[in-house]
Amino acid sequence: MKIKTLVSRDMAQVGCGEQTSQSACKTSCVVNQPCES
Amino acid sequence: MIHTYTLNGMHITVDAASCSVHVTDRQGIDAITLYEQGDRAQATAALKAKYPELSDADIADCLSDIDELRAQGKLYARDNYQSVLPTAPRQHVVKALCLHVAHVCNLACSYCFAGQGRYQGAQALMPYGVGRDALDFLVAHSGARRNLEVDFFGGEPLMNWDVVKRLVAYGRALEKKHNKVFRFTLTTNGMLLDDEVIDFCNREMHNVVLSLDGRREVHDRFRVDHKGRGSYDAVVPRFQEFVRRRGQKGYYMRGTFTHHNLDFVNDVLHMADLGFTQLSMEPVVTAPDDPSAITWEDLPQVFSEYERLALEMLTRHREGRPFDFYHYQVDLGHGPCIHKRVAGCGSGTEYLAVTPWGDLYPCHQFVGEEAYRLGSLKEGITNPALQANFGNCNVFAHQECQNCWAKYFCAGGCAANAAHATGRIDGVYAIGCALFKKRMECAIMLQAALQEAEEMQEVDAIPANNAQEVAISAHQM
Numbered sequence: 048m049k050i051k052t053l054v055s056r057d058m059a060q061v062g063c064g065e066q067t068s069q070s071a072c073k074t075s076c077v078v079n080q081p082c083e084s
Numbered sequence: 085m086i087h088t089y090t091l092n093g094m095h096i097t098v099d100a101a102s103c104s105v106h107v108t109d110r111q112g113i114d115a116i117t118l119y120e121q122g123d124r125a126q127a128t129a130a131l132k133a134k135y136p137e138l139s140d141a142d143i144a145d146c147l148s149d150i151d152e153l154r155a156q157g158k159l160y161a162r163d164n165y166q167s168v169l170p171t172a173p174r175q176h177v178v179k180a181l182c183l184h185v186a187h188v189c190n191l192a193c194s195y196c197f198a199g200q201g202r203y204q205g206a207q208a209l210m211p212y213g214v215g216r217d218a219l220d221f222l223v224a225h226s227g228a229r230r231n232l233e234v235d236f237f238g239g240e241p242l243m244n245w246d247v248v249k250r251l252v253a254y255g256r257a258l259e260k261k262h263n264k265v266f267r268f269t270l271t272t273n274g275m276l277l278d279d280e281v282i283d284f285c286n287r288e289m290h291n292v293v294l295s296l297d298g299r300r301e302v303h304d305r306f307r308v309d310h311k312g313r314g315s316y317d318a319v320v321p322r323f324q325e326f327v328r329r330r331g332q333k334g335y336y337m338r339g340t341f342t343h344h345n346l347d348f349v350n351d352v353l354h355m356a357d358l359g360f361t362q363l364s365m366e367p368v369v370t371a372p373d374d375p376s377a378i379t380w381e382d383l384p385q386v387f388s389e390y391e392r393l394a395l396e397m398l399t400r401h402r403e404g405r406p407f408d409f410y411h412y413q414v415d416l417g418h419g420p421c422i423h424k425r426v427a428g429c430g431s432g433t434e435y436l437a438v439t440p441w442g443d444l445y446p447c448h449q450f451v452g453e454e455a456y457r458l459g460s461l462k463e464g465i466t467n468p469a470l471q472a473n474f475g476n477c478n479v480f481a482h483q484e485c486q487n488c489w490a491k492y493f494c495a496g497g498c499a500a501n502a503a504h505a506t507g508r509i510d511g512v513y514a515i516g517c518a519l520f521k522k523r524m525e526c527a528i529m530l531q532a533a534l535q536e537a538e539e540m541q542e543v544d545a546i547p548a549n550n551a552q553e554v555a556i557s558a559h560q561m
Contacts, residue, residue: 048138048146050112052158053105053532055416058492059157061168062423065231066267067180067435077428077495078524081415083231 087489091529100489102161107532115146178225182437182448185210186239193306201239203452208440209244215251217461218438235269242276252288274319286330297339298351339365342376346385349393356407364410387522394526412527428495432474449500481510490521
């Protein structure tokens with residue numbers, strides 16, 4: 048039995064606002080944009 | 085809340101609140117599911133009954149490691165963001181504008197949400213003065229935001245090319261004066277691309293979106309000129325030259341698939357075979373009774389296609405000829421913060437569309453709908469109640485989303501699609517929601533599989549985009 052946990056950004060560690068999700072589709076929206084900071 | 089699924093032989097668990105992803109074997113996914121309530125004795129008994137070959141020590145170790153993940157907030161994480169995030173409406177700082185520099189188009193694509201570029205109104209070109217006022221408006225309302233975005237949109241923006249160039253020059257002057265960075269982007273059908281446009285865009289445009297639907301017969305079905313002639317042969321060589329000079333970065337080939345080409349992966353692969361590596365293929369946005377609309381009956385085939393696309397991307401990655409698909413780019417380690425995942429795209433507040441005559445709308449998809457007019461560059465926001473509605477339209481405002489595992493990946497979805505499907509910006513476009521969740525399952529599987537392949541040294545190719553790189557830690561049980 049094994050579990051691999053992909054390292055993910057710590058969501059609890061709760062906003063600078065620095066790309067508007069403008070980039071490709073224009074019709075289907077957020078998670079595809081990397082964080083600037 | 086957790087979401088478990090199996091795809092490409094991989095057993096995957098997504099923790100909804102922490103957005104953590106766990107890849108397990110079959111017994112592991114059952115252990116995670118059975119142990120959600122924390123009843124160790126019950127989980128142990130259920131696992132022993134289902135897998136008699138497992139030893140007591142195996143099960144005990146597994147449940148202990150799940151306990152550890154629970155304590156780390158990576159499994160069964162508590163969703164308390166609504167209580168800890170600021171409850172006051174967001175400050176209406178503007179950081180992005182969609183400049184409708186042309187409400188006119190040299191193509192007449194029948195599926196165009198913009199009504200062949202006119203947005204249900206008259207043909208118009210944005211005068212330079214309106215564009216200049218828009219950039220001034222953006223700087224004046226941008227607060228402390230340094231990165232500002234301006235997309236030249238239409239219609240076909242290259243039909244107002246001189247104004248585009250002058251506005252870029254004006255923006256560059258504003259950068260120095262106000263310590264801002266303008267990221268200019270351009271969306272084009274390619275019909276007016278020439279050497280001068282290509283060189284200017286490759287020098288000044290942070291990103292370009294190039295409209296191509298895939299195979300010639302698919303592209304030419306809808307993307308025709310005003311005499312009904314297909315545009316594939318005219319635009320493909322221009323796009324190839326554009327991208328060749330651009331160096332395979334800062335662009336997307338953006339296609340639309342409809343009810344008529346549900347085998348759309350063939351179109352994605354066609355674009356890859358033409359030499360393009362940054363690809364986007366979107367379901368058509370149109371009225372439900374339109375013959376090209378995606379229907380509920382279409383979804384099984386569309387889901388199958390999304391899976392086929394992920395597997396084909398893996399195959400081509402192994403073969404050393406990778407390509408990127410916009411909706412499969414999920415950077416787990418450096419993705420958006422929880423503020424962004426709650427707030428969504430910022431339409432109506434951070435992001436506004438500007439018409440050729442200077443009216444303001446929440447985004448490009450609302451332009452031409454008088455009920456959604458927010459104001460104008462000269463008057464400012466004249467409908468603050470509407471803007472407040474958009475400011476409050478975050479993931480918590482979508483009642484249907486509250487028990488969804490994907491809500492912090494989609495932020496409640498597109499307000500325009502919701503409004504056009506349900507009449508409410510806080511509604512849910514159900515077909516779009518189903519497609520999004522399927523894309524996320526495929527995207528997460530792809531990230532996990534790419535990492536696994538690299539671990540096993542099955543591939544030695546460099547990823548087409550660094551966003552595909554994810555770190556991994558293993559808990560062996």
